[in-house]
Structures are given as structure tokens and as C-alpha cells.
Amino acid sequence: MLKADQMDNRTNDPQRKFIYCSGAVTELLQFGPSRLLSEHKVLFLxxxxxxxxxxxxxxxxxxxxSLSGHPVWAVSHAGHCAPPDSMDMVxxxxxxxxDDVFGLNGQIEQKLxxxxxxxxRETGLVLVGHSIGCYIILEMMKRDPELKVLKAVLLFPTIERMAQTPxxxxxxxxxxxxxxxxYLPVFLLSLLPDSLRALLARLALSGVSSLDGCIVPACVELxxxxxxxNAIYMGGQEMKKVxxxxxxxxxxxxxKLIFYYGATDHWCPVSYFHDIKQDFPHADVILCEKGFRHAFVLDAGRQVAKMVVDWIR
Structure with missing residues (x-):
């Protein structure tokens, strides 16, 4: 059951803001309160x-x-957002x-x-990572033992041997x-008007039958x-460092850890699931039985969110 203050905090209207974090522009997306107070005991990040x-x-x-009643925030990677006219990228x-703020190490430090x-410090964290976000979470927990992490949910975790995956x-x-x-085609695409970029995104994702409505605007921003x-630059470091x-x-x-592996994940093959299960037989390691893709946000964001809340409960 949700407490009254949690019920009051639930809203379907997200809040967006841009801040400098580690000296780089960072986009913050928030559901629930935009500022945490003493009564907010849990934050999903x-x-x-x-x-x-x-x-x-x-x-x-x-x-x-909606399901948890707790504040849910997402913090972008440094430089993975289009800054407003009033801000520069750095x-x-x-x-x-x-500080190599756009590199993998810089992204970890930016989150910390x-x-x-x-x-x-008194707010408990439920960290939810996706793909390389899972690697970043493990590094955050390693580098700052004082973090008050209640649970860390690692979805389709790319935490090892990335360059060796299919x-x-x-x-x-x-x-x-x-x-x-x-970089050249990326630069040329950035010169196109938003409407044309949106059209190209829809064409590129036309094979996703139940494409989520939030995806195309995010592609336009990307x-x-x-x-x-900046995303390409970070990706190159992932191949070398993970x-x-x-x-x-x-x-x-x-x-504190929950691992969720895809059954057909070309970034994280099933053999990696079996390896970690063998090394940590008592760990909470789950293999997807629902056919969700690595990029689950394309069409299964709601279903995965329901699973996450069930696991936490």
C-alpha cells in the first residue's frame, strides 16, 4: 500500500530541466517532486x-x-542532450x-x-541501470561506499567482454x-529540420510494431x-574498457543486486547469463522469458517497469 504523501506525489506529467554536472550539460527527467525533502525516503534513479x-x-x-508512488528521476549522460539556447555543451x-567528461570514466563521475x-544522503536509492548504465552503477557503488543503495536493478547488463559479443x-x-x-553522417543529420529527422526516425524504426510514442522525439534530440x-565517442571507450x-x-x-538478462541479446549473450549464474549461484539473476529486446524502451517500457516494481516489493 502507498502512503498518502506518495499518492499525492504521483503525476503523469514529467518535469525536464537542464543543469551542469561535472561541467557538462545534463538533462534531468523527473516524475514526482523535482526536489527531494526529508519525507522522501526512496528515489528511483x-x-x-x-x-x-x-x-x-x-x-x-x-x-x-505510477506503480511505486516514489519519485523517479533519470539523469542523462554528459553531452547526450541538446542544450537550451542559454547553455553551452560544457x-x-x-x-x-x-577530465574527459564525455568518456566512460567521465560519465561515471558525472553520475556520482x-x-x-x-x-x-538520508534518501535511499533504487538504482535502475540499462545496458552500460549497469556498468556505471557497479562503478558508482565501488567508488562511493557511502551511497545509500537499497537495490540496484541491472537490465540487460553490459558489464563484461563487450567487444567479444556478436x-x-x-x-x-x-x-x-x-x-x-x-561523425560525418551524424553531422549532416543534425542540420536537418526536426520534422525531417522525425520522419527518418520513424522510417528507421518502422519494423517495431508497437513503437512507444516517446521514442521519436528522443531520436530527434539525439x-x-x-x-x-558524444554517444559514439563513449561507445568506443566501452568496447575498450568493459x-x-x-x-x-x-x-x-x-x-542488493538484481540482474535481468535477455534471451536473444546480441550485446549480452545468454552464455554470459550462465557464466554469472555459475560464479554466483545464490545471486538474483533472471533470464527473460518474455522476448524483450535489449532496447526494451522501444516497445516494452511499461511491462519492464511492472516487473521492476514487483522485484523491489
């Missing part, structure tokens, strides 16, 4: 995959908030380059910076050796300015 556009997760978040270009500045073998040359060639280029599974951190926090 979404750590996205790559691309880290929070708009992709709107329906998923809406259902999480506050200080030299500092952003020095956000939590430290915007989430009270999709990784295809994408590693594109993201690493041919990254600068990939193809604006430098967002997609190699060995962090068994030490997993073992330390095993009682």
Missing part, C-alpha cells in the same frame, strides 16, 4: 544505456512512478577535455557528482577505428548538435 537520452525512458519511468572546454549534489564484434571497428567517418557524436566482470564489487553488494 535511472542510469541510461548509450545513447543516454533520458527521453527514451519516459514511458518506463511514468509506469515506475562550462569550461579545457576542463572538460582534461549528480547524486552528491542533488540527492540527500554486436560488439560488428560495432567495435565502427566505434573505434572508423569513429571519425561516423540527432541534434553533438549528442550522437572487459572483465567486476566480481569483487558484485560479491560485496550481492544482496
Amino acid at each position: 535511472i542510469i541510461p544505456g548509450n545513447p543516454g537520452v533520458v527521453g527514451f525512458y519516459e514511458t518506463f519511468m511514468q509506469m515506475l512512478h 562550462e569550461d572546454a579545457s576542463a572538460a577535455e582534461r 557528482d549528480f547524486v552528491r549534489k542533488h540527492v540527500p 554486436q560488439g564484434k560488428v560495432m567495435t571497428p565502427v566505434l573505434c577505428q572508423m569513429r571519425y567517418l561516423a 540527432l541534434s548538435g553533438d549528442c550522437a557524436a 572487459v572483465e566482470r567486476d566480481n569483487k564489487t558484485i560479491k560485496k553488494h550481492l544482496d
Whole structure:
């Protein structure tokens, strides 16, 4: 049962704001209160995959908030959003380059910076990661043992051997050796008007029969300015740096972790599910039986949100 204050906080209207976090523009999507007070004991915080556009997760978040009654926030990856006219992509270009804020390590530090500045220490966190967001969550828990993590739900987790996966073998040359060639079409797409980018997104996703309504606007945002280029840059680092599974951190926090693996996930093959089950036989590791794709937000955000709330309960 939900408490009265939780019932009052539920709303279907998301709030969006842009802030600087670790010196880079960051988009925040919020369901429920936009500022946490002492009575807010739990926050669901979404750590996205790559691309880290929070708009992709709107329906998923809406259902999480509706079912749980708790605030649900998502924080974009640094530079994976089109800044408003009043903001630049970074506050200080030299500092952003020095700290590699758009790289994988920079993205981890950006999430920790956000939590430290915007989430009270007494607020319990339910961290929900998707894809590379799962790797980021494990790193957050490793780097800041003081984080008050109640549960961490890792959806379609890319936490090991990314370059060796079927999709990784295809994408590693594109993201690493041919990254600068990939920037050209991304730049040309960013010059198109929003309506044409939306049309191209619908065409590209025409094979998804029940495409979620939040996806096309998020695609339009992704193809604006430098967002997609920053996503490509981050992806290249993922292929190089996500190699060995962090068994030490997993073992330390095993009682807080829930893993959900896809049955046909080319970024995280079923063999990885069997491997982690063998290494951690008592872990909460689940194999999808519903046929959800790695990019579940395309058409199954509501269904996955219901599962997440059931697991937490």
C-alpha cells in the first residue's frame, strides 16, 4: 500500500530541466517532486544505456512512478542532450577535455557528482541501470561506499567482454577505428529540420510494431548538435574498457543486486547469463522469458517497469 504523501506525489506529467554536472550539460527527467525533502525516503534513479537520452525512458519511468508512488528521476549522460539556447555543451572546454567528461570514466563521475549534489544522503536509492548504465552503477557503488543503495536493478547488463559479443564484434571497428567517418553522417543529420529527422526516425524504426510514442522525439534530440557524436565517442571507450566482470564489487553488494538478462541479446549473450549464474549461484539473476529486446524502451517500457516494481516489493 502507498502512503498518502506518495499518492499525492504521483503525476503523469514529467518535469525536464537542464543543469551542469561535472561541467557538462545534463538533462534531468523527473516524475514526482523535482526536489527531494526529508519525507522522501526512496528515489528511483535511472542510469541510461548509450545513447543516454533520458527521453527514451519516459514511458518506463511514468509506469515506475505510477506503480511505486516514489519519485523517479533519470539523469542523462554528459553531452547526450541538446542544450537550451542559454547553455553551452560544457562550462569550461579545457576542463572538460582534461577530465574527459564525455568518456566512460567521465560519465561515471558525472553520475556520482549528480547524486552528491542533488540527492540527500538520508534518501535511499533504487538504482535502475540499462545496458552500460549497469556498468556505471557497479562503478558508482565501488567508488562511493557511502551511497545509500537499497537495490540496484541491472537490465540487460553490459558489464563484461563487450567487444567479444556478436554486436560488439560488428560495432567495435565502427566505434573505434572508423569513429571519425561516423561523425560525418551524424553531422549532416543534425542540420536537418526536426520534422525531417522525425520522419527518418520513424522510417528507421518502422519494423517495431508497437513503437512507444516517446521514442521519436528522443531520436530527434539525439540527432541534434553533438549528442550522437558524444554517444559514439563513449561507445568506443566501452568496447575498450568493459572487459572483465567486476566480481569483487558484485560479491560485496550481492544482496542488493538484481540482474535481468535477455534471451536473444546480441550485446549480452545468454552464455554470459550462465557464466554469472555459475560464479554466483545464490545471486538474483533472471533470464527473460518474455522476448524483450535489449532496447526494451522501444516497445516494452511499461511491462519492464511492472516487473521492476514487483522485484523491489
